[in-house]
Amino acid sequence: MSGAGDAILYLCAGDVRAALADVDAVAAVESALVAHATGLTDLPPEAALRWTAPGGGAARSLALPGAVLDGAARYGIKVINASVGNPARGLPRASGLTMLFDAETARVVAVLAADRISALRTAAVTLLAVRAFGAAHAREMAVVGAGELARAHLLLFAERLPRVERFHVFDLVRARAEALAGEFGDADVRVCDSAEQAVRAADVVVPVTTTTTGYIPYGWLRPGCVVVNVSLDDVLPDVVRRADRIVVDDWGLVAADGVRLLGRLARRGELVGPADGPPAAHQRRVDAELGAVLAGRAPGRRRPDEVVLVNPFGLGIEDVAVADAVFRAAVRRGLGRWLPR
Numbered sequence: 001m002s003g004a005g006d007a008i009l010y011l012c013a014g015d016v017r018a019a020l021a022d023v024d025a026v027a028a029v030e031s032a033l034v035a036h037a038t039g040l041t042d043l044p045p046e047a048a049l050r051w052t053a054p055g056g057g058a059a060r061s062l063a064l065p066g067a068v069l070d071g072a073a074r075y076g077i078k079v080i081n082a083s084v085g086n087p088a089r090g091l092p093r094a095s096g097l098t099m100l101f102d103a104e105t106a107r108v109v110a111v112l113a114a115d116r117i118s119a120l121r122t123a124a125v126t127l128l129a130v131r132a133f134g135a136a137h138a139r140e141m142a143v144v145g146a147g148e149l150a151r152a153h154l155l156l157f158a159e160r161l162p163r164v165e166r167f168h169v170f171d172l173v174r175a176r177a178e179a180l181a182g183e184f185g186d187a188d189v190r191v192c193d194s195a196e197q198a199v200r201a202a203d204v205v206v207p208v209t210t211t212t213t214g215y216i217p218y219g220w221l222r223p224g225c226v227v228v229n230v231s232l233d234d235v236l237p238d239v240v241r242r243a244d245r246i247v248v249d250d251w252g253l254v255a256a257d258g259v260r261l262l263g264r265l266a267r268r269g270e271l272v273g274p275a276d277g278p279p280a281a282h283q284r285r286v287d288a289e290l291g292a293v294l295a296g297r298a299p300g301r302r303r304p305d306e307v308v309l310v311n312p313f314g315l316g317i318e319d320v321a322v323a324d325a326v327f328r329a330a331v332r333r334g335l336g337r338w339l340p341r
Contacts, residue, residue, distance in 0.1 A: 007338035009327065013113040015335040020116065022329040025322050026160065029124040030294055032321035033249070035070040037291030041317045042067040045256060057085035058210075066316030068324075075101040076320040078114050084210050093147060093210070094118070098323045110327045114319065117326065119152035121318040125249065125290070126228040127156055129310040130204055132293050132300045133245070134226035139165050142202035144195050144216075146171035146180040149208035149230065154180070158187050166190065168198040196220055207234035214261065218242045223305040230312060232260040240265060244306035246286045247293065251275075253313050254286075262286075262311050274298075 011019065035041050047063040065077040080096035087093055096114035101107065130138055141157060141164050143150045150169065157164050167184070170192040171177040181189040192198040199205050199220045205227045207216065214236040221227065221239070229235050240246065240262065248254045248262065251273040257263035265271040271286065272279050279285045288298035290310065301308065330336050 007340055008108055009110045009330065009336045010339050011110065011112040011326065011330050011336040013116060015330055016113050016116050016326055019326045019329040019333065019335055020120070022333070023322065023325045025117075025120045025325070026124045026127055026156075028321040028325050029121050029318045030128055031070065032068050032315070032317045033125075033128070033291035034295045035068050035291075036250070036315070036317060037289060037295040037297055038070075040068070040070040042069065043250060043253070043315060043317055045253065046316065053083055053085060055085050057083055059083040064314070064316030064319060066318075066320045068317050068321050073103045074320050074324045075103060075106075076316075076323060077101075078118065078316055078319040078323075080114055080118055087147070098319050100320070100323055100327055110323070112323050112326060114323075115148070117319060117322050119148050120156070121322050122149055122230060122312070122314065123152040123156040124322075125312045125314075125318065126153060126206055126230065126310075127160055128294060129228050129247070129290060129312070130157075130161065130226055132290070133247075133306075133308045133310070134204055134224070134301065137224060137304060138163060138203040138226070140168065140202045141166070141204040141206065142168045142170070142192075142198040143206050143208060144170050144198060144234065145208040145210075145231070146173075146176040147208065150180060150206075151183070153206055153208065154184060154187070154189065158184065164204070166201075168192050168201045170195050170198040204228070207231050209234060212259075218307075221307050223307065226308045226310065228310045228312065232262075232311065232313070235261065235309065237261070237265065239307075239309055240271065241284055242307070243309040244303070245288075245301070245308040246284065247288050247290050247308065247310045248286055249290050249312045249315055251286055251289060253315070254311065257313070260313075 050060040053059045061081045067075045078098040082094040098114045100110040166188040255266040292298040
């Protein structure tokens with residue numbers, strides 16, 4: 001990595017947004033997932049610190065390290081924090097920093113505001129999943145939740161997947177959904193009265209909420225629907241059991257997690273991984289990892305009416321890949337501040 005002597009480049013949120021104009025984040029995320037499928041990454045387990053804030057709400061800090069080793073090695077870590085009470089304070093629910101490391105010296109060479117990169121790489125994974133499993137027939141998309149992740153998804157899909165003609169948005173606070181819909185004057189964004197109304201109308205369903213309690217049953221899903229379960233706990237267990245295809249981004253991380261739905265099912269012996277032996281009668285197999293599908297090592301959709309559940313845990317390698325591209329674009333454009341160590 002190039003730098004300014006022995007300094008660290010700091011990129012604030014505005015610098016990151018400016019540099020992203022020169023970055024194809026979808027391509028960066030796809031290359032990281034394909035590298036992961038071909039053994040060219042290092043992805044340690046994430047670390048999680050959770051607590052109850054003094055006001056009673058849930059708070060947490062996640063640390064996601066990762067390295068992408070296809071060509072020039074890229075190393076780094078994202079620390080992303082969140083408190084569910086922040087929106088009521090006029091603050092984003094989540095914020096954090098991504099650090100990039102020099103491959104030779106292991107020193108920190110850049111610190112970037114993580115929020116925009118994190119939201120964009122999440123939306124990029126959803127877009128890649130829809131391209132792999134549903135782009136040919138997807139016309140209507142449901143987004144449950146109206147925060148920054150919802151905004152990132154609507155922006156990316158409106159730009160990259162013009163076949164999606166209509167967006168259905170639901171949020172428990174209707175004013176949030178209406179405000180989000182109002183940002184997209186040129187698109188057909190409809191505010192729904194319930195999650196059920198939004199989900200039933202859609203070919204692509206993207207929950208981006210803070211819930212830890214499932215509410216989406218299999219019966220709400222259209223034939224051929226692709227559910228990208230971004231917030232991980234929104235679908236009910238019958239969706240896992242009855243979906244025609246289940247795809248994760250990294251089975252090891254999903255299975256090791258005892259908090260989210262698929263990890264809980266794995267710990268109870270009800271869900272097994274793509275490389276495990278034949279499942280027992282009471283078990284459901286995860287069909288593939290997304291990177292393997294993108295790399296052509298696992299099949300995508302087999303029938304138009306298949307219901308596909310994609311469970312993206314969120315990988316540090318995705319943040320590192322996008323952050324590295326942002327860092328290089330920022331250096332070329334002279335963005336950011338070089339800070340002494």
